[in-house]
Amino acid sequence: HWTERRAARIVPDVLLVNGRFTATTVARVFPVPAPRVVRCPVELAPSTADRAAVRARLGADAATVVILLAARFDVGKGHDVLLGALARLRELDGWACWIAGGPQTPREARYVEALAARAAGSADGTRVRLLGPRSDVADLLAAADVVCQPNTAPESFGVGFVEALAAGVPVVTSAFGGALEIVDASCGVLVAPGDVEAVAGALRGLITAPARRRALGAAGPARAREVGDPGTNLRRL
Numbered sequence: 001h002w003t004e005r006r007a008a009r010i011v012p013d014v015l016l017v018n019g020r021f022t023a024t025t026v027a028r029v030f031p032v033p034a035p036r037v038v039r040c041p042v043e044l045a046p047s048t049a050d051r052a053a054v055r056a057r058l059g060a061d062a063a064t065v066v067i068l069l070a071a072r073f074d075v076g077k078g079h080d081v082l083l084g085a086l087a088r089l090r091e092l093d094g095w096a097c098w099i100a101g102g103p104q105t106p107r108e109a110r111y112v113e114a115l116a117a118r119a120a121g122s123a124d125g126t127r128v129r130l131l132g133p134r135s136d137v138a139d140l141l142a143a144a145d146v147v148c149q150p151n152t153a154p155e156s157f158g159v160g161f162v163e164a165l166a167a168g169v170p171v172v173t174s175a176f177g178g179a180l181e182i183v184d185a186s187c188g189v190l191v192a193p194g195d196v197e198a199v200a201g202a203l204r205g206l207i208t209a210p211a212r213r214r215a216l217g218a219a220g221p222a223r224a225r226e227v228g229d230p231g232t233n234l235r236r237l
Contacts, residue, residue: 042228076153102133
């Protein structure tokens, strides 16, 4: 991009990056031998919302395993991969999916329309809900059982992953980009980018194994603090 070409005319004394993945990408622009990693400080306070009440408002009872994707409607976030994976779970009872977010550009608006039509036309249409823009994502996390964002383009960091782990929700995402610095086998499941079958398998395993799901969720807050603790990261900055 022209802004990067312009910026590359100046060699910075210090280059701060939000993760190892970003460090590898900025090396193409700035010839700095050792960028300093300062991860994004992430608010880790859990929601105080009533989990049962949030679920009831959105039509999920206590036994339903709720899968949440809360992200911009960018194609790289993997909404279509998630819908493809859910289509492979139609014979499996006891799950629902909430997709939160709204379009910010005309292109994203067309993408939302296509996803909505696909969800409505599938056999799982009643179990997949597009919630639109939300200001209560922390409450949705408190009410969810799994966060699934199967990216097809890498995240530079992944604040949403840290927020999910802080809420005690295991994460299913793609094994590249910043996610590799946040999610590990102790708190989630990493799959190959774009692998619909692998996403379906990961979700099936978490839906049908509540003890494993709870164990991964329980490890999330400690991992979130390790990665995104504001005090630690601001002191480093």
